[in-house]
Amino acid sequence: MKRFRARPGADRSKPFQNLPLNQTFLSDGNVEDTATQVAQFIKDRYKKIQRKHAGDRYYFLGEKGKYSRFGVYLVHLSVLIILIGGLMGSFFGFDGYINIVEGEQIDAIELRKRATPLKLDFEVRCDKFTVDFYENGAPREYRSELSFFVNGKEVKKGNLLVNHPIKFRGITFYQSSYGKIPGNNVRLKIVRHASEHEFIGMEVKQGNSFPLPGNEGQFQVLNVDANLRGMMGPAALISIRPEQGEETRFWVFQNWETLQNRFPKQMLQSPMLNPSAFKPYTFYLEDLESKFYTGLQVNRDPGVSIVWIGCFLMIGGFFVTFFMSHRRIWVRVSSAKQGSTISIAGTSNKNPVGLQRELSHLAIELNGYLNKRK
Amino acid sequence: MVNTIILSYITFVYFAAFMLYLLMMVMGRATFGRLASLVSVVGLGAHSLAIILRWVESYQLGIGHAPFSNLYESLIFFSWTITFLYLIVEWRTKNRTLGAFVMPLAFLAMAYASFSPNIASRIQPLIPALKSNWLITHVITCFFAYAAFGISFGLSLMYFLKRLDNDKKNSTFLKLIPRKGILDDLNYQMVAIGFLMLTLGIITGSVWAHSAWGRYWGWDPKETWSLITWFIYAAVLHSRMVRGWTGKKIAIMSIIGFFCVLITYFGVNYLAGLHSYATS
Numbered sequence: 181m182k183r184f185r186a187r188p189g190a191d192r193s194k195p196f197q198n199l200p201l202n203q204t205f206l207s208d209g210n211v212e213d214t215a216t217q218v219a220q221f222i223k224d225r226y227k228k229i230q231r232k233h234a235g236d237r238y239y240f241l242g243e244k245g246k247y248s249r250f251g252v253y254l255v256h257l258s259v260l261i262i263l264i265g266g267l268m269g270s271f272f273g274f275d276g277y278i279n280i281v282e283g284e285q286i287d288a289i290e291l292r293k294r295a296t297p298l299k300l301d302f303e304v305r306c307d308k309f310t311v312d313f314y315e316n317g318a319p320r321e322y323r324s325e326l327s328f329f330v331n332g333k334e335v336k337k338g339n340l341l342v343n344h345p346i347k348f349r350g351i352t353f354y355q356s357s358y359g360k361i362p363g364n365n366v367r368l369k370i371v372r373h374a375s376e377h378e379f380i381g382m383e384v385k386q387g388n389s390f391p392l393p394g395n396e397g398q399f400q401v402l403n404v405d406a407n408l409r410g411m412m413g414p415a416a417l418i419s420i421r422p423e424q425g426e427e428t429r430f431w432v433f434q435n436w437e438t439l440q441n442r443f444p445k446q447m448l449q450s451p452m453l454n455p456s457a458f459k460p461y462t463f464y465l466e467d468l469e470s471k472f473y474t475g476l477q478v479n480r481d482p483g484v485s486i487v488w489i490g491c492f493l494m495i496g497g498f499f500v501t502f503f504m505s506h507r508r509i510w511v512r513v514s515s516a517k518q519g520s521t522i523s524i525a526g527t528s529n530k531n532p533v534g535l536q537r538e539l540s541h542l543a544i545e546l547n548g549y550l551n552k553r554k
Numbered sequence: 555m556v557n558t559i560i561l562s563y564i565t566f567v568y569f570a571a572f573m574l575y576l577l578m579m580v581m582g583r584a585t586f587g588r589l590a591s592l593v594s595v596v597g598l599g600a601h602s603l604a605i606i607l608r609w610v611e612s613y614q615l616g617i618g619h620a621p622f623s624n625l626y627e628s629l630i631f632f633s634w635t636i637t638f639l640y641l642i643v644e645w646r647t648k649n650r651t652l653g654a655f656v657m658p659l660a661f662l663a664m665a666y667a668s669f670s671p672n673i674a675s676r677i678q679p680l681i682p683a684l685k686s687n688w689l690i691t692h693v694i695t696c697f698f699a700y701a702a703f704g705i706s707f708g709l710s711l712m713y714f715l716k717r718l719d720n721d722k723k724n725s726t727f728l729k730l731i732p733r734k735g736i737l738d739d740l741n742y743q744m745v746a747i748g749f750l751m752l753t754l755g756i757i758t759g760s761v762w763a764h765s766a767w768g769r770y771w772g773w774d775p776k777e778t779w780s781l782i783t784w785f786i787y788a789a790v791l792h793s794r795m796v797r798g799w800t801g802k803k804i805a806i807m808s809i810i811g812f813f814c815v816l817i818t819y820f821g822v823n824y825l826a827g828l829h830s831y832a833t834s
Contacts, residue, residue, distance in 0.1 A: 252795070266770070275769075314679045321682055342682035343766045354768040355682075479768040487770065491757045498753065502746040533739070 188241070189232065196512060196525045207550045208519040211236055214550060215513045218522065221549050222511060225542075238513040245507055249529065251500030258494035263533055265486030273481040274298060280306035281473040285329070289478045297393045303329040304350060307337075309472040322355050324474040340476070350480055357475030362404040362468045366416050368432070369464040371518065381466065389421075392461065393438045397422035402429070404468055412439060414468040430441060430457045432465040505530035509542065522546065557608035558668070558675045560575075560600060561630055566638070571581035572661050575653035580727035587650040591641075594657065598637050605634060608677065617679045622693035625823065626675045629667035631693065632819075633660045633803030635701035643705060647740065651730050655708035667717040669687035688762035689814035696755035700815055703787070707812035709741040717802075738800050749787045756780060783814040823830055 207214050215238035222229050224233050226242030233239075255289060276289040285305040288297040305327045312320040321341065328336040328348050338346045345354045364386045372378040372393055380393050389398045399420045408415035414434040421427050432455045433439055439449060456462040509526040528535040575591030577583070608621040621627045640656045667673060680689075712731050719728035731737070759777070760770040771777060790807045793799040 316678070318679060318681055320679065321685075343686040343762075345768065346766060352768060354766070356767065463669045481768075484764070488761075491761075494753060495750070495757070498750045499748075501751060 192309065192510065196510065196523055199523055199525055203525065203539055204521060204523045205543065205547050206516060206519060206521055206546075209550070211238065211513055211515045211520045212236050214520045214522065217550055218511055218513055218546065221546055222366050222509075226509065236515045239509040240513075242509045242511070243507070248500050248504035249506050251497050251504065254497035255494055255501060258490045258497055261490035261493060262487050264486075265483035265490055268480040268483030268486060270483075273479065273483065276478040277476060278304075278478055279359070279473045279475050280304065280324075282306055282471050300351070301330075302335070303332075304348075304353070305329065306474050309474040311358060311472075322358060322474075324355055324358075324476070326353065339530055340474075349363065352479050352481070354477040354479070355474070356477040358474050359475065360406055360470045361473055362406045362414070363471045365469040366401050366404060367466040367468075368401075368416070368418075369466050371462045371464070373460040373462065392420070394460075406468065406470060407431070414465065414470075416465050416468065417461055420461075422458070428458045430463075432463045434465045434468060436464070507535055507538065509539070511546075522550070555608075555611060555675075555677070557604045557611060560604040560607070561664065561675075562668040564597055564601050564604065564633075565661065565668050565759055567593060567600070567633045567663040568633070568657055568664055569786070571597060572657035574656065575650060575657055578728045579654050579730050580653060582730065582789055587653075590653055590657075591644065591650060593654070594637060594641060598634070598641060601630075601634050601637065605630065612677045615677055617677055619680045619685075620693075621677075621688050622689060623680055623684060624674065624678060626667050626673045628693070628697070628819075629663045629673070631697050633667070635697045636660045636704050639698065639705060641743075643740070647732075647736075649732055651732065652705070652712065654707055655711055656705055658706050665769035682767055686762055686766065688765070692755060692758040692762055695751050695758055699748045699751035699755055700819060702744045702751060703783075703808075703812050703815045706741050706744040706748060706808045709737050709744060710812075712806040713737045713741070713801070713805040726794070734801060738804060741804060742794060745787055745790050745808060745811075749784075749791060752780070752784055752787065756784060776818060779814065779818040779822055783811060783818050786814055787810045 209217070218238070218240060219229070219231060221306075222240050222242045226244050228243050228246075230241040231239065232241075274291055274292045275293065278286055278289040278371075280286050283306070285303050286300075286476045287303045288299045307327055309325070309327040310321075310323045312323075314320050322424065324340040326338055326340050326346060328332055328338075336348060340346050340353055340355050342355045345352050347353075366384050366386060368382050368384060370382060370393060372380075374394070378393060382390070384390055384401055386401045386404060389400045390397055397420060399418060401416050402419045404419040405415050407413055408431065412433060412435075416429050417429065417431050419427060419429050430452050450456050455464065488503050503526045507526055507528045509524065512523045512525075514521050514523075524539055524546065526539050527534055571590050571593040574586050574593060578586035578590060605621055612618055612621065622631060635658060636826060637660045640652065640660070643652060644650055663762075666676070713734060715728060716731045716734050716737065719725065719731070759780075763772060764770050786807065790811060793807070794804055
């Protein structure tokens, strides 16, 4: 600050000590004329100049890049702005997520910092989720087709991809994960061991009761699991309520044969795992409908623009701090035997090499300017 | 693929350039220096061509992305940026001694990329998270930062060698190294450029992360280490600007900084994270 306010006199002699030879040269004109020309020349190059006249000597002081001294404050201010933007985001925004099953619609999201879900003032439906793979097995694209509804009316439709978030009413949705869950429909094969074996293939909906083929009672699928206990593969829990007697429950597996080879016999002998637990039937699980769900990151962050402004300021501040400097150039015109002597000197807060280059350029140009005119 | 063949030859070109710079320093003959510069420029030209060729080839394969996506491609680009930046410094300062300290980095990066059995040179398709226009800006800014810090490291080594020089010693090698003041000044400039680029790299990275996952920062190992590196170079700049430190202290800090760059670059590839490149 002190250096910024400092107003060094134009008639200082210290800068002129030990000047290299090329920064002093002669001009034929007398001191007064030369001084006027020099003033004109300096004025074109430096916005602010000061002049002083002492005896037969004229002094000029040109200045530039004075404000570059503030670059460093700009950088530190920008760090503060970025922090403020970040804090605004965490105080006034939210950070949540939601899984939406294909075809389903949600109107609230889970928050990471709070246990209660956040109700949205609109609904989001995942119409379809697709995942593509390259030949080497690496994922190529995750795509969620989303529709947004306000008061039951569809307002917006869009494809959500990684790196292509969708913003709706100030809330941004990001593609973040996906998974598969079993759907409601289960395809079963039921075999009735009688004098003549009967095979029946049935498409059943989870939760609904159906009569057994031989009318011994009702059965229903109570539960399904895409991968029971994390290793047993797709499974469905069957419950049979006979006309008389106790309810029988057991799991049936899609990969029953594989399981029999992989696990010891004793493990599979539990009645809960016996597909023929209810005589005279054997149940087989043919297929479990599966559905994708898409995992979305859901954010609101009012601090984003402030953070970006901070980033821009920081980069700007760096340019000013690193590549600009506060330079002062002194020019002295004094009388010589024939005409006048001109000396150029300067100071800079940074980049002394750049200053030297500027001074020698200035000397050459000023020399040309003065000696062309006579 | 043609590009990988050209690139593996460039390894030898850079080695030759390094040897010529070294010969110039040891023998004190300017001819070797001129030859070294010529070899480096030709090498850089072929190197640029090979990168462009790789880019074109990836489109011909139907994969189509800038060649900045795995460890092989990043090493190739690191070597390119360091040679490019070095040749600019050489041209601006009209001094070739730095070449003997910087070209080995370019050579080692190429050698590691071309001859390490763990690094696949195949062009691989991009996973969804990398499919973004930010990939190019993020990688270019980060690698210019690494290159500038690499050159700063070379200058710091030169600074310590120059300290061994005195009037009694009659070593051409040491005599040819520029004055300590010049080295220090150049080192500061390199750190400033590197710091600016690293900041840009971190900013572009967080802009990208924000558009991909909805957050600026994930404390992934590479992010954490790049922040540590950023703080170290911030300390270099502050100690110089505020405390007026120069010379030895700055040189030591620049060397520490470059080790952090190496950890940021290579060390964290072995930890899981968003930035871990496929090493198979």
